[in-house]
Amino acid sequence: MIAHLFNAPIGDDETAVGVGTVGSSEAIMLAGLAFKRKWQNKMKAAGKPYDKPNIVTGANVQVCWEKFARYFEVELKEVKLREGYYVMDPEKAAEMVDENTICVAAILGSTLNGEFEDVKMLNDLLAAKNAETGWDTPIHVDAASGGFIAPFIYPELEWDFRLPLVKSINVSGHKYGLVYAGVGWVIWRSKEDLPDELIFHINYLGADQPTFTLNFSKGSSQIIAQYYQLIRLGFEGYKDVMQNCRDNATVLREGIEKMGYFDVVSKDSGVPLVAFSLKDTSKYTVFEVAESLRRFGWIVPAYTMPADAEHVAVMRVVIREDFSRSLAERLIADLGKTMADMDAHAGKKAGHDHPAKKSVHEIEKEVTTFWKRLVAKKKSSMVC
Structure with missing residues (x-):
């Protein structure tokens, strides 16, 4: 198979x-x-x-x-x-x-x-x-x-x-x-x-x-499970799952981009994941962002690229079957809160307030609008 x-x-x-x-x-x-x-x-x-x-x-x-x-x-x-x-x-x-x-x-x-x-x-x-x-x-x-x-x-x-x-x-x-x-x-x-x-x-x-x-x-349990999934889902079943993963990755990527803090380094075509780096690393790093994000229950890996791009550090979120649209929206909201806190902390350390980026509410609203357009487009293509 x-x-x-x-x-x-x-x-x-x-x-x-x-x-x-x-x-x-x-x-x-x-x-x-x-x-x-x-x-x-x-x-x-x-x-x-x-x-x-x-x-x-x-x-x-x-x-x-x-x-x-x-x-x-x-x-x-x-x-x-x-x-x-x-x-x-x-x-x-x-x-x-x-x-x-x-x-x-x-x-x-x-x-x-x-x-x-x-x-x-x-x-x-x-x-x-x-x-x-x-x-x-x-x-x-x-x-x-x-x-x-x-x-x-x-x-x-x-x-x-x-x-x-x-x-x-x-x-x-x-x-x-x-x-x-x-x-x-x-x-x-x-x-x-x-x-x-x-x-x-x-x-x-x-x-x-x-x-x-x-x-x-x-053990043979995983081999039996693989065979079961192949015959149960078939080509169309796997296709639906993977397209859904890609759609949720798109929602997450759009939400992260709208924050204005990050450059997305992953590609639209590829594995459904979102990898992103900070535009400005003078006040805090992705490692600090990842550590702060843990208080919301998220464990997002942060790492540096291999040679000769070691100076680039990124965070990565992998979208799998159980990573739903609601989880993507929650992560966007929690990441927005984290960045607001990081800005406030950096502003206090510098002795002045840091200029505010887009609010979490604004980002959530934009993501919801984008998702509705995506769903409408998908339904339209299915009808066709």
Whole structure:
């Protein structure tokens, strides 16, 4: 089902294979091992050194990629970020590729700001470089966050197995897959992309069972839950859920922008989340704002961007199925109160009153008006 969702080729010569894992972390370890072993086999057959593999990623990758590189002795070559561009630059990534590159890892839904990286451009650039050099550098897509988003609300976006250099994809069931924490998936384009020597066959459970996991025993409840959700909701059900998440993210983003305090650094198209930074950091920081917001019961992460954008600090709110419109409005109101208090405190410290921004009531009114327009537009499109 998941391979079909990711447009895996279907035919006698190309049959997708995959495995359930403990989250996307194990999935990435397995995908990386498959790339490393396939690269080693190729270099051995050519009589070339095979002791210095590397992998190219953006500096925005999740820490599990750093773990893979360190645990399995693969050099991690990171494309640095810059202010205003918080994902891997495909052109810079292609430039860093050499004969020892086992794969380039692209992210569909960056942890930092939810943005989708341009996998299509990366595929085209690598295809041109492979044709020029004779290499066959492949792509892995880390779709932990976006793999259950893009197929449903951005179906025209080419990021998956429709691109010939994409050889494997991982996705988390416990993010937008609507399953509780503990399950991930990794899918290979075809059997030849997963070296046979990595697969173990055991028969002491009553029949031949192929296995390719870092651990053997694990619970099946999340796998059953994933299967149940897929057959219960179907494509249209998942699409409705994801569109609703995107609508609530839009309401939250509009409300935060209207306050006048923040710059939103997340994109409209991507994972439904809102990441935002302070326009003025001379009086207080996002870390202080996040700490003050806790008194209303909100725990909003604040963090700095990776190299070379460490000077940019942001807060991030992830919109999932249980984050309703009313919660979005409540967060906007509480954030507005927090900012008013931060201004008052900063004004007292400076010995004068800080000029007031828009009131919480004004912001709530504008958000309500925006939401009504959005609902009306959605109903109109449904009628059409």
